Amino acid sequence: MTGSKKEAFQRVFRRLPEVCAFAPGRVNLIGEHTDYNGGYVLPCAIEQGVVCLAAPDPEGGFSFYSESFPSAPVSLAADKLTLSGGWADYPVCVVLAFLRAGYRFSQGAKLYFYGDLDYGAGLSSSAALEVACAFAISALFQLDPGRVELAEIAWSAENELLGVNCGIMDQFASALSKKDHALLLDTFHKEVRYVRAQFPDCGFLAVNSGVRHKLSSGGYNARRAECEAARAALDAVIPTLALCSLTEAQLEAHKAVLDDLSYRRARHAVSENARVKRAVEALEAGNAGDFGELMFASHRSLRDDFEVSCDQIDFLVDLAARTPGVYGARMTGGGFGGCTVNLVRFDAQEAFCRSVKDAYRQSFGLDARIYPVRLSAGARTIGEF
Numbered sequence: 544m545t546g547s548k549k550e551a552f553q554r555v556f557r558r559l560p561e562v563c564a565f566a567p568g569r570v571n572l573i574g575e576h577t578d579y580n581g582g583y584v585l586p587c588a589i590e591q592g593v594v595c596l597a598a599p600d601p602e603g604g605f606s607f608y609s610e611s612f613p614s615a616p617v618s619l620a621a622d623k624l625t626l627s628g629g630w631a632d633y634p635v636c637v638v639l640a641f642l643r644a645g646y647r648f649s650q651g652a653k654l655y656f657y658g659d660l661d662y663g664a665g666l667s668s669s670a671a672l673e674v675a676c677a678f679a680i681s682a683l684f685q686l687d688p689g690r691v692e693l694a695e696i697a698w699s700a701e702n703e704l705l706g707v708n709c710g711i712m713d714q715f716a717s718a719l720s721k722k723d724h725a726l727l728l729d730t731f732h733k734e735v736r737y738v739r740a741q742f743p744d745c746g747f748l749a750v751n752s753g754v755r756h757k758l759s760s761g762g763y764n765a766r767r768a769e770c771e772a773a774r775a776a777l778d779a780v781i782p783t784l785a786l787c788s789l790t791e792a793q794l795e796a797h798k799a800v801l802d803d804l805s806y807r808r809a810r811h812a813v814s815e816n817a818r819v820k821r822a823v824e825a826l827e828a829g830n831a832g833d834f835g836e837l838m839f840a841s842h843r844s845l846r847d848d849f850e851v852s853c854d855q856i857d858f859l860v861d862l863a864a865r866t867p868g869v870y871g872a873r874m875t876g877g878g879f880g881g882c883t884v885n886l887v888r889f890d891a892q893e894a895f896c897r898s899v900k901d902a903y904r905q906s907f908g909l910d911a912r913i914y915p916v917r918l919s920a921g922a923r924t925i926g927e928f
């Protein structure tokens with residue numbers, strides 16, 4: 544980091560920052576809407592993310608400033624950490640989550656956020672902010688709870704305190720990812736395995752549709768409720784704690800207890816979970832063709848059975864399927880907009896970017912932003928800054 548951010552911190556808070564933490568956004572390669580159904584997900588951290596600079600506040604209050612929302616910092620007394628409906632609710636909830644987890648602070652803190660992650664693009668900008676905040680607070684007060692607990696604190700901030708009913712994928716991906724690897728996360732047991740994710744002739748590209756994805760809007764919570772209703776109905780004939788612990792054959796055998804909508808929601812969760820396992824085998828075998836086919840199948844299931852895609856995203860995936868050198872493409876993240884992820888041969892990437900940008904602008908009048916997905920390490924504190 545350059546000294547300019549230290550100076551910017553000083554201009555806002557009249558003192559210098561003492562710690563710096565970075566947390567990345569993520570792209571999910573496959574395993575969508577499985578994390579709240581006890582299934583597998585396969586995300587990776589990306590290079591872009593959120594930085595949090597922090598200094599203690601001996602007077603005990605907490606102040607928050609973001610370059611993305613430049614106005615006066617939000618300052619709250621330690622005993623008045625309340626939500627106001629603005630961006631600062633995210634870091635406020637992280638502080639509250641530490642308190643809920645039993646941590647106590649001898650001083651307050653001044654926290655300054657900036658980053659290079661597109662907001663609302665389905666790249667987990669909120670998880671990156673929460674995780675960067677959790678790592679900065681942990682470093683500032685030398686709490687050292689470990690990565691899994693920091694991911695859980697960040698998750699609890701968003702879920703239990705902010706009331707966004709998300710699964711654990713995003714915070715775990717941001718906190719625990721490893722360079723050049725995808726993170727195979729068993730969300731039921733919270734177990735992690737790293738899978739090397741590099742093909743010799745191709746790499747992943749994210750295409751941002753520019754359609755803003757917002758988790759707190761109704762669709763996401765509705766899907767969760769529909770999955771839970773399907774699980775509860777199946778529970779009567781085949782007891783299960785999580786939809787994704789069923790096999791595809793078990794679901795077929797018991798589908799008579801489900802109405803059409805519940806069956807399609809369950810079929811997505813169960814088949815997607817099976818696809819993650821096959822995708823890991825394809826990665827380990829270096830088989831880009833199989834991996835890509837699983838991406839296309841994942842997208843069809845999200846579009847038709849789970850109904851969380853949208854016209855722009857379907858257009859981008861269909862276009863990718865017709866473009867030379869593309870092994871696979873799918874929507875990534877919660878859906879209803881955001882990004883697609885594409886597995887594209889290196890020698891075809893330039894032409895891919897050109898044709899996607901042109902066709903997308905012609906059809907929707909929107910600019911598609913395209914980023915190479917460089918599989919990156921998870922959150923870290925930065926010693927020299």
Ligand code: GLA
Nearest residue numbers: 575576709710711712876877
């Ligand atoms: C959002 C949520 C995740 C996960 C995905 C869908 O990104 O935050 O927990 O449920 O949607 O896979």
